[in-house]
Amino acid sequence: QLQLVESGGDRVQPGASLRLSCAASEFTSRNYAIGWFRQAPGKEREEVSCISRSDVTTTYVDSVRGRAAISRDTANATVYLQMNNLKPEDTAVYYCAAEFGLLFAVCRSDFFRSWGQGTQVTVSS
Numbered sequence: 001q002l003q004l005v006e007s008g009g010d011r012v013q014p015g016a017s018l019r020l021s022c023a024a025s026e027f028t029s030r031n032y033a034i035g036w037f038r039q040a041p042g043k044e045r046e047e048v049s050c051i052s053r054s055d056v057t058t059t060y061v062d063s064v065r066g067r068a069a070i071s072r073d074t075a076n077a078t079v080y081l082q083m084n085n086l087k088p089e090d091t092a093v094y095y096c097a098a099e100f101g102l103l104f105a106v107c108r109s110d111f112f113r114s115w116g117q118g119t120q121v122t123v124s125s
Helices: none
Strands: 005-007 018-023 032-039 046-051 058-060 068-073 078-083 092-100 119-123
Touching (some): 018 119, 058 068
Antiparallel strands (some): 018 078, 032 046, 046 058
């Protein structure tokens, strides 16, 4: 399993933007699929955005589509999740996950074996 290091979570006001980062030494190539998931208190973990290996497929949950963008920076071995126009309902612990060679049509958390420790995002006025 990979060691994933997440960062970028913060407490912000509605309408603000955040960029979450997920770093791993193996991310210098596009061979890994990456998923961002979140879990709010009392709720089940849900997919936010995923990108397959070689960037073949990118998915977003309906609630963030148009406000979020997943991207890779292979030079810095980091995957980002840019979140704009944040809403209180985006409040959750955000986790990144990785799986080598994964292709998918629909992204599911059980596709991924390596997980980060999570980063807290709180959106509140």
